[in-house]
Amino acid sequence: MFRKLPLVLAVVVILAGCKKIDPKIYSQDGPQTDGDMLIESTIGDAKNMNPALVDEVTGGDIDDLVFNGLARFNERLEAAPCLAEKWNISKDGKIITYFLRKGVKFHDGVEFTADDVLFTYKVYTDPTVNTPYGSRYQDIKTVEIMGTYEVKVTYKKPFASAITSTFDYILPKHLLEGKDINKGDFNRHPVGTGPYRFVEWKTDQKIVLEANPDYWEGKPRIKKFVMRIVPDQATEFLELLNGGIDAIGAWTHGTLTPEQFSRQLDTPKFKDYYNSYKTNELVYSYIGWNELSPLFNDKKVRQALTMSIDRQTILQNVIYGLGSICSGPFAAHPWAVNPKVSPLPFDVERAKKLFKQAGWKPGKDGILHKTIKGKDAPFKFTLMTNQGNVPREREATIVQQQLKEVGIQVEIQIVEWTTFISQYVNKKKFDAILLGWSLTPDLDADLYGNWHSSQTGEHQYNFISYKNKTVDRLLVECRRTLDLKKRQKMYWQMHSILADEQPYTFLFMPKTLVAIHKRFKGYQIDEAGIRVRPMVGTEKWYVPSTQQKYQP
């Protein structure tokens, strides 16, 4: 051990040489100069940085900083201009003409034009390209270049989320034309028009971006962005405490765990250096009742099940109350949530009455019984969830206990993810499953996929086989309506139908828990609103010159 002593001492000296800043200074502002670096971390490395191919979070987070789309979301989750200054939509909704921003340059200095838009369309619709997003472009008939800065997109039929779900990342034609998109160099050296440009990627170590001085919204103040890959969550938190990373969930999808947020932030070490926020993301968890099962094909039974489950207790116990109960598949979408619908109450008495009305009577064994097809059947079922997700396993245990109170015997089965999907979900061989959805801001694809009666095939998302004619009609109609006001009315109607029919028991929407070093200024996080992805305004973040930590 002694042989290492001099080394340790040397390190101490080196580290002592760094200037220590009194944390009090962070509560003040200062001159807004360029510089410093923001370090975040992720558990898993990116696979690929080509936005047409990315199918995981880390690559997507990087793409959000490196690329721009023609449009993006504002904080109300409506379409706002980005690389397109504006667009015209024809009366019948079939023709969209984009007018592109002039003078925008890719990171290699080449100007962005209508050619790139057409090229992007070609990549996404090329059957040899392994893109997960091709279906978004399937209704497009033609994409025509009307001038250097004007593109006309003609649809076979109107497509509600045309503006926001297509052309969300523009690829540079001059770098990719004629290349193998699936394997090219570009996938590890992305070039876009976004606020940050790619510098280096050391696999499983870090991804480094730097400010794009020519960014069309203005040169970003923070000089560099680094995504470190830290595969262990405990290590990640220690790194945060130690200053090895500056933020969790600032520009990326990272989040603290509810345990960390509610118990481990209350130390001077943390409070002096970090601000923490609870923000809303578009996610919710639910129990899906298989409608093909004779147990769950009755609406009253599903309502009663929901009313027997005390979601508030689950929320408190599983994620320390860091979330809110939801009433439908709309998470926190500001315009889609019907303000008149509220979650079914936790009411065991009412639940028991409903069970009785549906023919379920308590037997001698304390379990509900009903005669189905001439046979006496006890109310017994298996609740499944995937392995490796501790909160879900806990939710399942609490649900099990609570349903026991009303006379339902629940068995919990926890299955490895791919087996869960291929053996049970795809084959619809389950009674009830406990899972979560992560939604897109636009909603159309999510809702259509989850609730339309045609979407029950293998790997499709209406695996509970939900069927409702009105919902089907509304979904199709929504899909063809570009006017958000009209869509809103239909979503409200859908919301009340789903809340009434309870095909899922909607549990809750967990918060995303963010920590950001106090030296960073120039941003606002609206805890009541929604985190918009891609992040808007990263170029406005800064660190006052007196508080800067790194000199990159």
Next chain:
Amino acid sequence: MRKFLIRRLLMMVPLLLGISILSFLIMHLAPGDPATLNAAMRSNIDPSYIEKLQVFYGLKDPLYLQYWHWLERFCTFDFGDSFRDSRPVLIVIAERIPATVYLSGLSLILLFVIAVPLGVGAAYYQNRFFDRFVSVFTFVGYSAPHYWVALMLMLLFGVNWGILPISGMADTNLDYLPWYSRGGDYLAHLILPLAVTTYGSLASVSRYARTSMLEVIRQDYIRTARAKGLSEFQVIFNHALRNALIPIVTLFGLFLPSVLGGAVIIETIFSWPGMGRLFWESIVSHNYPVVMGVGIILAFFTLLGNFLADIGYALLDPRVRYD
């Protein structure tokens, strides 16, 4: 001798083949496939994407055909492309070698430098205080779960005392540090993972060295040497130690492949971009080509290590004869 060596070398071919079939079967017969793992249940992803990936990865072919394709390419030293990022497996693996060898290699050297003297000393002072001390000292290192020790050290040295960095190979800001503190920065990042890996393995090597030394010390020629009136120093260093080291050298050869295999847990906990982590993450994500690649390469080096150990043994110990 030559005949024996050639036979051993030729023997490697069916062994490697067997291992490749075995690992191929384990992976493919297990439930789940990489495409489902990546893309199932993600509402922003086309459900048809899963099938697209399965075709792209070649998972739709019958198993024997998949293996045959793999073998065909393998014969031209093409390990295929990683499912993760479509890069050639060989490049993906080569990328990991520096970090792995840097940590595991240094650890191996340090391990022998510390453990062999400890073991030899323990044998010399058999059943006396030093022997007991070495036993307890080395077993303490072996008995504590690595990641538990690692976390405790990170908490102490990193968070509480703030004298050592917690994870990674170097500071994120390394390129902007003055040249003279870069070396120190690398060293500072190395200390904790190196200490944990090395300390944990001291027990086996020092025990081995002790046994080997004990066997030598009771040999007749040592008694003869003593009887001749040679100084204790000469007896131990010139006669005993030299012979005791022979099996230890072999042990070193046998340990070499584990250097390449890296250390899964230590690499994960210290965010070290090594081979163990690559292997582990590939297993978890069902990245078959990489798992096969790492497996075959490790197997090859293990066989080679055994082979070299045999040769070393033969060269160092004239009594050994192979025929």
Next chain:
Amino acid sequence: MTNKPSTVKGSRLSTFFKRDPLIFWGGAVVSILVITALTAQWIAPYDPLLQVLNDRLLPPSLHHWMGTDQFGRDVFSRLLYGSRISLAVGFVAVSIFILIGTTVGAVAGYYGGWVDGLLMRLVDVVLCIPTFLLILMVIAFVGPSILNIMVVIGLTAWTDVARLVRGEFLSLKEREFIQAAKLIGMRDSRLIWKHMLPNAMGPVLVAATLGVGTAILLESSLSYLGLGVQPPTASWGNMLMEGKEHLTDAWWLVTFPGLAVFFTVLGYNLLGEGLRDMLDPRLKGSGRNG
């Protein structure tokens, strides 16, 4: 502490322990452990699975000697019940690998020739991938369950024992009493079972003792990667794993299971080393003081 013949008069056992503190301390730890594991249901103050949500993460106190975990379960009770799982993993895995290793080693050593060649190549195959990586690979694909973990550790760790037993058999084969037995036409099986195996059991016993410790360590390492015994069943490994999320705010969650693993493995190793020294005649009466 010398190995001069003891002058202490008294029971043989006490002399034995005085002479070998490794065996004494190792044996003490191991016996305490086995006893607590067997009597867990009487000692444990609480149900190890009982979640009391109002009592989450309480620090150690008179009511909860080792505090409570994130689900309000009593850590001390879980530790006691966990010792059963950890020991069971150790014992079963070791039994499996001793069984396989001894059989393979005995057959290879006794028959020699092509049987020996074939079996030793099998050993080579298993040894080709570092044991831990091999275990990872197999468990990741067959899925983690207590049984799988025991079996996989058992199936991958037998090679050392096989080599040991083979070595013993090779040298035993040359001994006169075995030669003699062969000459009078004793059956192979009888020869192996009655005469050779008992003589080769010493090193196997040592390997078994050390193996229990190693298996317990392996289970905790597997838990770190999520491949250990699955919750809610308590094992020391998964307790450590769950506790690591609370490193900075609930020290007791990682400290007690960590210490439990540490002392247990240490106990088994010291015992094993002590036995080795005692059983191996080559290591006795040598050295400076011999």
